[in-house]
Every structure is written in structure tokens, then in C-alpha cells.
Amino acid sequence: xxxxxxxxxxxxPLRIRVTLxxxxxxGPKERLTVDRIVDAAMSLMAEKGYDAVSMRSLAKExxxxxxxxxxxxxxxxEVDQLVLDRIGAELHVPAPDADHWDEQLRQVLxxxxxxxxxxxxxxxxxxxxxxxxxxxxxxxxxxxxICDAGGISPQASAWFCDLAAAYVSAxxxxxxxxxxxxxxxxxxDDPDHTALDEQLRALMESLPAAEFPLVTxxxxxxTAGDGDDRFEFGVAVLVAGLAAVSxxxx
Amino acid sequence: xxxxxxxxxxxxPLRIRVTLxxxxxxGPKERLTVDRIVDAAMSLMAEKGYDAVSMRSLAKExxxxxxxxxxxxxxxxEVDQLVLDRIGAELHVPAPDADHWDEQLRQVLxxxxxxxxxxxxxxxxxxxxxxxxxxxxxxxxxxxxICDAGGISPQASAWFCDLAAAYVSAxxxxxxxxxxxxxxxxxxDDPDHTALDEQLRALMESLPAAEFPLVTxxxxxxTAGDGDDRFEFGVAVLVAGLAAVSxxxx
DNA sequence: TCGGTTCTAGAACAGTGTTCGTGACTACGA
DNA sequence: TCGTAGTCACGAACACTGTTCTAGAACCGA
Numbered sequence: 001x002x003x004x005x006x007x008x009x010x011x012x013p014l015r016i017r018v019t020l021x022x023x024x025x026x027g028p029k030e031r032l033t034v035d036r037i038v039d040a041a042m043s044l045m046a047e048k049g050y051d052a053v054s055m056r057s058l059a060k061e062x063x064x065x066x067x068x069x070x071x072x073x074x075x076x077x078e079v080d081q082l083v084l085d086r087i088g089a090e091l092h093v094p095a096p097d098a099d100h101w102d103e104q105l106r107q108v109l110x111x112x113x114x115x116x117x118x119x120x121x122x123x124x125x126x127x128x129x130x131x132x133x134x135x136x137x138x139x140x141x142x143x144x145x146i147c148d149a150g151g152i153s154p155q156a157s158a159w160f161c162d163l164a165a166a167y168v169s170a171x172x173x174x175x176x177x178x179x180x181x182x183x184x185x186x187x188x189d190d191p192d193h194t195a196l197d198e199q200l201r202a203l204m205e206s207l208p209a210a211e212f213p214l215v216t217x218x219x220x221x222x223t224a225g226d227g228d229d230r231f232e233f234g235v236a237v238l239v240a241g242l243a244a245v246s247x248x249x250x
Numbered sequence: 251x252x253x254x255x256x257x258x259x260x261x262x263p264l265r266i267r268v269t270l271x272x273x274x275x276x277g278p279k280e281r282l283t284v285d286r287i288v289d290a291a292m293s294l295m296a297e298k299g300y301d302a303v304s305m306r307s308l309a310k311e312x313x314x315x316x317x318x319x320x321x322x323x324x325x326x327x328e329v330d331q332l333v334l335d336r337i338g339a340e341l342h343v344p345a346p347d348a349d350h351w352d353e354q355l356r357q358v359l360x361x362x363x364x365x366x367x368x369x370x371x372x373x374x375x376x377x378x379x380x381x382x383x384x385x386x387x388x389x390x391x392x393x394x395x396i397c398d399a400g401g402i403s404p405q406a407s408a409w410f411c412d413l414a415a416a417y418v419s420a421x422x423x424x425x426x427x428x429x430x431x432x433x434x435x436x437x438x439d440d441p442d443h444t445a446l447d448e449q450l451r452a453l454m455e456s457l458p459a460a461e462f463p464l465v466t467x468x469x470x471x472x473t474a475g476d477g478d479d480r481f482e483f484g485v486a487v488l489v490a491g492l493a494a495v496s497x498x499x500x
Numbered sequence: 501t502c503g504g505t506t507c508t509a510g511a512a513c514a515g516t517g518t519t520c521g522t523g524a525c526t527a528c529g530a
Numbered sequence: 531t532c533g534t535a536g537t538c539a540c541g542a543a544c545a546c547t548g549t550t551c552t553a554g555a556a557c558c559g560a
Contacts, residue, residue, distance in 0.1 A: 065509040128427030144464040158472045159483045170420035177378030214394040215387060222408045233409045241491025315540040
């Protein structure tokens, strides 16, 4: 079924009416629901990235006007939260294993980053957002269990959930920004820093050695490693640090 | 000296001209410079926060139009970077002390956060930005020296600079967002989470215990502590973790 | 059927960063 | 000194953002 569109002009005393075929087939008009809005957001984000998800683009995707969305969601921020809940539901936290709790934690953080990579830019919405979605809460529950299996104190476990989430989302946001700047990298892949690293290294090496002896002599080390290397280092620091300070928070 | 403004209307065949006094005294027209732009940005941010710094608000502050700024800066992003450079110059890193290298690192991170707190919202611009300003480079040099004094490997030291900066700016961004949401907290102060924590705690306690045994029973621990407590935990984890994994990165 | 409520959606608001085009000014070379 | 090219200043306009207001349509229950 093709929906008709009417177009009209004023030509002197005459009003000209033309009935034009619609741009695209319009099925039976379906009522909006929150689920449909989130589906549209997920679809748009998969196709064009997080930045392309606006109230207008959502409305267009749903064949309506942006104002219609506000009957179902309070704000764009709520859409963002719903999207994050949807994404968070994809994360699976394994049952705790006391002999490998630390590797399990590291793997959860890797899985988190991978999740954000699969939904480019979505980490931006995660920053500053209170984790109240089911996905986030389940992840939290799983991480607490793993920490318990590793003998970590409850207070340290609790605060580690925040710390880890903040770190991973910060890295994911940085990666998303770099991907945008470096359009040669396919969405979802590890950003390619090669050209950027070379420039940064050259800049560091060109600084006055009297003022920056360490930065200039270590430009290579400063710019070594790709995103995964750096993330692995961060994850190793976080998990080892957790084990080291746990007793101070009992 | 008061600058005149002309205002005109069309009234039938007549054009009415009125000369009005200017809104405010306009001194001798001063040429724009990058420094003046950054000064204006710093002033606006101090008064109204980072979000209030737009090309239009800057132009207004400088008594010109937004398009004029583009003769001196390439983009808003460049303004952001210049502002961050200005801010970064405020950070002082102490000379290294081998006996207290760890506390020195922790103090640098605290000072970083304090800096961002003094410039609310500015951390947003820091995320994803390559640290090429003099302030950032000096901080890096200082941190490398402190890590050296503590016997940390060069590679671990190098990557720690990134990790620490990412963590601090993520926390600063979160705080800035919370400050915006909780308008009762004065700019620059530690955000007050009391009401929010209560709500979050109640939510956690209300979850189904069968599915969330740890979250529900530990709602109190999960929501304990203020921003500084959590930040101190994070800093302790980072520094202890660095010491623990350093040898693996030699 | 009728009335109240909710939904839909266009128009408009207030704002964002940026580009385009024009006039004024400045610097430089003949 | 004059002419020309380059730079700066800046209004108008572009394309976009999230959101509100208002009117008509749709839905639902009595």
C-alpha cells in the first residue's frame, strides 16, 4: 500500500491540488511504543553511530515527527538510558571461580569494552549515568560475586564496580572520538593510531630536552602499543590494585 | 564614550530612523587575539561553567560576532584545547622523592581532580584530546620522574600517564554532570549525593533478592562514601596496581 | 454516543558550530 | 604615492540540536 501525499499551490484565485505518490510504502500506521523507539535507536546507531541518533532522526526512522516521541519518553536522555539498558543486557558475567577471580574480572572489563566497541559512541551516554538498568545491575551482581570469590572486601568490591565502569567507559569514549577523527578505521574495530602516534612521537622528540628530558628520550615508549595493549595494562593495574588495597577497605 | 546604534522601520513610504544609545560603553575597538579569546572563555567558564562557553557567548563577551573568531581559531575544538592548555599550566608536579613516590603520584592525581573542579565541566573537553599542551607535557614529565624514583619500569610509567589522566578526567566529567543535575551544590565543591544515594540505595534494596542477593544485601556499602572517598579508593587502586604490575612491563 | 484522556505531529522556539560573502584595513612592492 | 593582495571583522544564512505549544485525531470507558 502506498500512502498518498497532497500538495497545493495558490495560483491567483485558483488553488491547485496535486496528489503525489508517497516517498515510500507506509504500512498501517503503527502506534509508537518505547520499544519501537529503542529499536529505531539501536538500528540507527548500528548503521551510522551514536551521534546520528537524534530525536529527529529517530522520528524519521519511525515515520513520525520528533514531538511524538515525547509522549513516550521524557527526553533524549531517557532514550540514551534505554539504549544503554538494551546494550547492557548483552553483557554476560560468568559464575565465580575462586582460583581465577582476577582473570575473570579482567575478562569482564574486556567484554565491557568490546560491547561499547560494538555500539560505537554509546559510551558517551554511559558517563555520569547512574547504573539502574537491569543489565548494569546484573553485571554489578556478577562482579561482586567474583570479588567475593577472590576474598576482596565488600567495600572494595562495591567501589571497584564504579571504578571499573568509569575506566572502561572513559576508554570507550576516547576510542569513539579517535574513530571519528580517523575515518579510515572501520566502525567497531580497534582504532589505528599509526599516523597519529608518529606525529605525537615526533612532537615529543622535538621538545627542548633540558625541560623535558624524560618525555623526549622516551617518546618511543610513550607512543608504543595499540589501544588493546594500553587497555590491557589499565585492566592489569586495576585488578592488581584492587587485590593490593582490599584489606585497607574492610 | 557611548557607542550609538541605529534602528530603522518601514512605515508605508517612509523610513523611520532612530539613533539609540548603545547598551553599554564600547571602548576603542580592540583587535581580537587568541589570548583574548581564551581569556573570555576562562572568564565565562568561571562564571557560568563550561557549557556556557559557545562561539556565540564568546563573541558576545568580546563584543563581536561569532564568525570573527574563525580568523584566529579553526574551530570550537581548538578553543577547547587552548582552554585546557591554560588550565593545565596551573598544575604543579613536585620534584621526585624516592621514599614517597607513591604518595606523590596520588597527590598529583588529587591535584588534577581539584583542577578540574576549579573549572567545572572542562574535563569534558579533555576526554579524547591528545595531551600536546605545555601543561600536560610538563605534568607527564613530572610523573615520569616520580615513577622513575619509585623504580617503575619506563613502559609502565608511560602508560600510567594515560591511564591516570583518563581516570581523573572521567571522574571529573561524572562530577560535572552530577553538579548540573543537582543544582543545590555550589560550583567547584564536592557534589552532594545524599538524596541520590538514598534513592539508589532504596532501589537496590527493592530488587528481587533471588536474582540480586549481593546487590540487595549490600546496598548500603554500594552507596557508601562521598565523591572524595571513591576517588581516593580509585587513586589507591591505580598506584598500588602500578607498583604490582610494573615488572611485567619491563 | 459522549466526554475525558492520551497520542500524534506540525510549527515554532532557543540554541549550537560553521560557512559564505562583503567591506574595511593593512602591508608590501613598484 | 598608489595599486594590489591578503587578512580581519562580522552579518546573514545554513544545517542541525532538543524541546514546547497547540490543535486535531484516536482511544477508552461510562
